[in-house]
Amino acid sequence: MSFMTKPKVAHPSLPRNELGLTRRDYEGGMSTLCAGCGHDSITAALIEAVWSLSLRPQDIVKLSGIGCSSKTTAYFASGAHGFNGVHGRMPSIATGAIAANRDLHYVGISGDGDSLSIGFGQFAHAIRRNINMLYVCENNGVYGLTKGQFSASADIGTKAKKGEVNQQPPIDPALAALSLGCTFIARSFSGDKEQLVPLLQAALSHPGFAMVDVLSPCVTFNDHEGSTKSYQFVRDHYDELVHTDFVPLRSEIKVDYAPGEALPVTLHDGSHVVLRKLDPSYDPTDRGKAFEYIRTKQAQGEYLTGLIYIDEQSPDFHEVQGSVATPMNRLPYEKLSPGNAGLQKILQRYR
Amino acid sequence: MEPTDVRNPDYYHRVVDCQWACPAHTDVPEYIRLIAMGRFTEAYLVNRDSNVFPGILGRVCDRPCEPACRRGRVEAEPVAICRLKRVAADHRDAVEHLLPQAPPEKNGKRIACIGAGPASLTVANDLMPLGYQVTIFEKWGQAGGLMRTNIPSFRLPAGVLDDEIRYIIDMGVDLKLGTPVNSLDALLKSGEFDAVFIGSGAPKGKDLKIPGRDGTDRIHIGIDWLESVAFDHIKTIGARVLIIGVGNTAMDCCRSSLRMGANSVKVMARKPRGFFKASEWELDDAEEENVEIVVNHAPKAFVTQGGKLTGMLFEEMEYDLVEGRITGERVKGEVVISCDDVILAIGQENAFPWIERDLRIEFDKWNVPKVDPVTHQSTLPQVFFGGDAAFGPKNIIWAVEHGHQAAISIHQYCQGLPVAERPPPMVTLSSRKMGIHEWSYKNDYNPVERRLMPHVSLKERFKKLNIEVELGFTPEQAEAEVQRCLNCDVQTVFDAKLCIECDACIDICPVDCLTMTPNGTEEELRPRLKAPATNKNQPLYVSAALNMTGRVMVKDEDLCVHCGLCAERCPTAAWDMQKSTINIPHASDGKNPWSKPQRKTA
Ligand SMILES: Cc1cc2nc3c(=O)[nH]c(=O)nc-3n(C[C@H](O)[C@H](O)[C@H](O)COP(=O)(O)OP(=O)(O)OC[C@H]3O[C@@H](n4cnc5c(N)ncnc54)[C@H](O)[C@@H]3O)c2cc1C
Ligand SMILES: Cc1ncc(C[n+]2csc(CCOP(=O)(O)OP(=O)(O)O)c2C)c(N)n1
Ligand code: SF4
Ligand code: SF4
Ligand code: SF4
Ligand SMILES: [Mg+2]
Numbered sequence: 001m002s003f004m005t006k007p008k009v010a011h012p013s014l015p016r017n018e019l020g021l022t023r024r025d026y027e028g029g030m031s032t033l034c035a036g037c038g039h040d041s042i043t044a045a046l047i048e049a050v051w052s053l054s055l056r057p058q059d060i061v062k063l064s065g066i067g068c069s070s071k072t073t074a075y076f077a078s079g080a081h082g083f084n085g086v087h088g089r090m091p092s093i094a095t096g097a098i099a100a101n102r103d104l105h106y107v108g109i110s111g112d113g114d115s116l117s118i119g120f121g122q123f124a125h126a127i128r129r130n131i132n133m134l135y136v137c138e139n140n141g142v143y144g145l146t147k148g149q150f151s152a153s154a155d156i157g158t159k160a161k162k163g164e165v166n167q168q169p170p171i172d173p174a175l176a177a178l179s180l181g182c183t184f185i186a187r188s189f190s191g192d193k194e195q196l197v198p199l200l201q202a203a204l205s206h207p208g209f210a211m212v213d214v215l216s217p218c219v220t221f222n223d224h225e226g227s228t229k230s231y232q233f234v235r236d237h238y239d240e241l242v243h244t245d246f247v248p249l250r251s252e253i254k255v256d257y258a259p260g261e262a263l264p265v266t267l268h269d270g271s272h273v274v275l276r277k278l279d280p281s282y283d284p285t286d287r288g289k290a291f292e293y294i295r296t297k298q299a300q301g302e303y304l305t306g307l308i309y310i311d312e313q314s315p316d317f318h319e320v321q322g323s324v325a326t327p328m329n330r331l332p333y334e335k336l337s338p339g340n341a342g343l344q345k346i347l348q349r350y351r
Numbered sequence: 352m353e354p355t356d357v358r359n360p361d362y363y364h365r366v367v368d369c370q371w372a373c374p375a376h377t378d379v380p381e382y383i384r385l386i387a388m389g390r391f392t393e394a395y396l397v398n399r400d401s402n403v404f405p406g407i408l409g410r411v412c413d414r415p416c417e418p419a420c421r422r423g424r425v426e427a428e429p430v431a432i433c434r435l436k437r438v439a440a441d442h443r444d445a446v447e448h449l450l451p452q453a454p455p456e457k458n459g460k461r462i463a464c465i466g467a468g469p470a471s472l473t474v475a476n477d478l479m480p481l482g483y484q485v486t487i488f489e490k491w492g493q494a495g496g497l498m499r500t501n502i503p504s505f506r507l508p509a510g511v512l513d514d515e516i517r518y519i520i521d522m523g524v525d526l527k528l529g530t531p532v533n534s535l536d537a538l539l540k541s542g543e544f545d546a547v548f549i550g551s552g553a554p555k556g557k558d559l560k561i562p563g564r565d566g567t568d569r570i571h572i573g574i575d576w577l578e579s580v581a582f583d584h585i586k587t588i589g590a591r592v593l594i595i596g597v598g599n600t601a602m603d604c605c606r607s608s609l610r611m612g613a614n615s616v617k618v619m620a621r622k623p624r625g626f627f628k629a630s631e632w633e634l635d636d637a638e639e640e641n642v643e644i645v646v647n648h649a650p651k652a653f654v655t656q657g658g659k660l661t662g663m664l665f666e667e668m669e670y671d672l673v674e675g676r677i678t679g680e681r682v683k684g685e686v687v688i689s690c691d692d693v694i695l696a697i698g699q700e701n702a703f704p705w706i707e708r709d710l711r712i713e714f715d716k717w718n719v720p721k722v723d724p725v726t727h728q729s730t731l732p733q734v735f736f737g738g739d740a741a742f743g744p745k746n747i748i749w750a751v752e753h754g755h756q757a758a759i760s761i762h763q764y765c766q767g768l769p770v771a772e773r774p775p776p777m778v779t780l781s782s783r784k785m786g787i788h789e790w791s792y793k794n795d796y797n798p799v800e801r802r803l804m805p806h807v808s809l810k811e812r813f814k815k816l817n818i819e820v821e822l823g824f825t826p827e828q829a830e831a832e833v834q835r836c837l838n839c840d841v842q843t844v845f846d847a848k849l850c851i852e853c854d855a856c857i858d859i860c861p862v863d864c865l866t867m868t869p870n871g872t873e874e875e876l877r878p879r880l881k882a883p884a885t886n887k888n889q890p891l892y893v894s895a896a897l898n899m900t901g902r903v904m905v906k907d908e909d910l911c912v913h914c915g916l917c918a919e920r921c922p923t924a925a926w927d928m929q930k931s932t933i934n935i936p937h938a939s940d941g942k943n944p945w946s947k948p949q950r951k952t953a
Binding site: 003004006007008009010011012013014024034035036037038040041043044190191193217219223231232235 | 788796798851857858882885899910914919921
């Protein structure tokens with residue numbers, strides 16, 4: 001945290017996106033998180049991702065619950081819409097907003113506590129409905145905001161700052177999402193922007209629920225020896241499985257890959273992700289195999305990162321519901337409201 | 352790249368662009384902070400430590416620091432370093448009791464300085480506190496050299512000169528005015544002096560030998576003409592004046608002409624704009640006074656009628672320009688421009704008619720003495736040169752620096768020590784951390800633009816020759832301008848052992864100075880940094896290998912605004928903001944009540 005705001009002065013060579021905006025134009029308020037918090041690096045990656053996709057700030061909706069992680073929404077894209085909901089209830093707000101307006105880009109930010117404890121039910125149903133949003137779980141293994149209690153993602157045997165050892169088995173958000181039918185599942189690390197930024201770009205372009213679990217060390221309560229979510233431990237135990245290169249719309253796929261090694265996937269808006277499999281036997285489109293693979297790695301104490309699973313075919317919420325394409329705020333009142341006569345007609349059906 | 356050796360005093364010194372560019376290495380950010388705190392006297396003394404003449408230089412310095420200033424790269428305009436120097440001088444209290452004093456007991460060594468210009472005066476300033484007896488011989492009746500005889504009083508008031516010369520002379524210098532040295536041989540043979548410093552300047556203005564030159568007294572040599580103006584020997588000039596040349600002298604000649612009665616003054620330039628020797632601000636000041644600057648005119652002949660100068664014939668030139676360089680030129684035609692007087696301002700030469708050529712002082716084929724560029728010693732060991740006399744015409748701040756270096760040499764020489772053995776510069780660092788988010792310097796970036804110097808109105812300024820045109824910054828202007836300095840001496844100091852590679856510093860840096868990346872050669876690293884480091888004049892800082900990934904932390908010093916946010920955001924204090932003090936050795940170190948170790952830094 002700083003008392004001084006980041007000065008507006010910028011490097012003259014700072015590149016501009018299609019809208020003529022620089023990365024600096026997508027910044028938000030000054031972070032009040034602890035210095036060195038992984039969450040702040042994720043913020044920087046989010047800024048890079050929304051800037052590079054040339055999203056108009058006013059077309060972005062930032063949603064979050066409660067936690068240090070959930071404060072992230074205040075720290076980027078200050079020109080965007082935002083809703084800071086109740087602890088763990090961000091998915092219902094997102095569902096409502098998405099139902100009402102499918103033209104905007106939805107960025108949900110949550111924590112391991114927010115998503116896997118109090119908000120677990122909400123998380124599950126948002127996945128099940130395949131609402132079209134980027135959902136970032138900033139995963140530090142603790143309740144940072146309430147001073148470092150173990151969260152549901154804490155591994156068995158991991159030590160708290162004062163020394164007590166966690167006995168409860170963890171909920172792995174990636175495994176949970178896989179079993180719930182999530183259509184885009186990735187894991188990354190706050191300290192690896194080269195991996196994280198293209199994953200966020202791809203997730204933002206995915207037509208459905210895109211869950212990105214980001215290991216994000218809590219410098220204050222969970223960065224000590226004995227913790228399995230410290231900078232040191234994550235660096236020592238993370239294992240990239242599928243490297244993702246994001247190829248924006250209208251750009252050619254220029255990267256050369258040996259056959260069999262790379263798998264280009266076209267996203268619904270015409271952009272691509274090129275998946276570079278670091279283990280050729282892995283298939284990121286096979287849910288069953290993915291499940292098994294993560295389980296094995298988990299047993300070996302490794303964090304599997306990269307794009308774990310992708311399904312571009314399953315229908316999203318709007319397709320299933322047949323919801324109206326025009327944002328509701330642009331529908332004329334007469335269409336939105338059936339009026340008394342219409343209401344009577346509906347009620348008649350239940351008589 | 353190898354990890355940067357920050358113990359080399361030049362590393363952090365280079366980061367302080369202004370101080371590095373200043374020939375005398377004035378501690379600019381330190382005095383600017385002192386001004387910001389209202390400590391004008393201290394700001395003055397910090398200046399005086401290095402540049403000896405803050406009041407003079409605050410008005411007329413060539414200011415090589417300003418084009419070098421980092422602020423000029425971060426936005427368009429550099430900090431008004433020079434004008435702030437004047438603020439310190441204008442608002443200082445009495446300083447006499449704070450200045451170096453000569454000890455009552457002398458060390459028995461006598462030094463002769465020839466010429467009372469800034470170079471000799473600096474030598475005296477540095478040697479008097481050590482107990483030397485210094486005699487200055489000056490041909491004119493007043494001290495100051497070209498600062499007195501050539502720089503017009505509307506730029507540099509006599510009172511300012513008097514005060515700062517007095518501070519030196521009052522230490523007990525034996526100033527012999529109206530005493531030209533006509534023979535160095537005689538001076539050496541007198542046996543009165545242990546060493547001689549020659550600071551006689553580059554006193555000869557170049558002539559222009561083209562047809563029509565002879566037979567009229569209306570063609571003047573610029574520096575001689577300015578001298579006559581300064582000494583009141585000339586009181587008027589014709590209505591229409593042509594100035595030949597566009598250097599510093601030309602600028603003073605054209606503006607002085609306007610004050611001597613001319614109403615149409617043209618500065619005739621052989622080349623296009625961009626090839627002038629005069630600084631941008633000098634051109635602005637002249638044009639503000641309606642001086643016309645005529646480009647692409649090469650002088651061919653003076654036109655006279657019956658012994659009376661009526662005009663000048665010029666060739667109209669055309670140039671081919673490729674990337675700012677002239678690749679071809681041709682004459683397009685000829686034109687006569689009428690005038691009453693011509694002033695030649697096409698350069699100066701050294702001249703030493705009073706130095707006999709058999710004294711073992713070697714001269715090169717251009718009649719310039721062979722002088723060691725570091726020690727300023729000539730080939731005759733007890734004779735030293737400095738200022739314009741040493742390497743040709745430069746400027747005041749170079750003359751001062753030459754004086755400092757010559758004083759060190761003379762001190763070594765008089766103690767029987769080798770002159771080439773010189774005290775090294777030193778750097779000390781001290782943290783500016785006060786609390787988690789608190790620094791003992793103002794680290795916020797202030798976007799305020801450069802303040803403009805207020806001038807006396809065009810109507811008023813020509814009434815008398817000596818009306819100073821620049822009024823100096825108002826308190827409000829000074830208050831704003833000091834905030835533009837980025838405190839480049841508050842260094843980002845990195846400790847690789849402490850870094851946990853969290854990216855916080857990288858993410859917060861407003862100007863993308865920082866990158867963690869696998870090591871490589873400089874050519875590999877520069878383009879792959881977060882913001883490519885294209886300014887090759889600015890160093891890269893490269894850390895030792897980091898603990899977790901073996902990558903290195905690289906900092907491009909180019910555009911760092913010294914905001915300290917990297918240090919604020921670092922969870923392990925791997926970055927710290929530390930003020931570097933560059934101790935530039937002077938002969939009188941330790942004898943000066945204001946020499947650095949005794950002063951509390953700002
Ligand atoms: C018109 C003009 C304008 C300038 N404007 C600026 C400016 O704005 N800013 C800037 O930084 N610089 C300026 N300069 C340059 C600057 O004035 C000189 O570089 C500087 O004064 C050199 O200092 P010095 O001590 O070497 O010699 P000088 O200042 O030249 O002093 C030499 C002294 O030695 C005396 N002398 C010479 N021979 C003898 C002898 N045999 N015996 C006794 N005395 C002798 C001379 O009378 C003179 O007083 C200007 C120069 C000119 C000509
Ligand atoms: C309904 C409700 N219950 C409990 C809390 C207390 N509380 C605030 S933040 C938090 C945990 C946040 O953990 P996580 O989502 O992992 O965020 P982090 O701070 O670790 O980023 C809890 C339990 C609350 N604010 N609201
Ligand atoms: S910003 Fe200040 S310290 Fe930096 S170069 Fe300019 S004057 Fe010097
Ligand atoms: S002080 Fe640090 S954060 Fe500020 S500009 Fe310099 S490197 Fe960047
Ligand atoms: S903020 Fe500190 S610990 Fe983090 S990467 Fe920068 S120097 Fe290293
Ligand atoms: Mg948490």
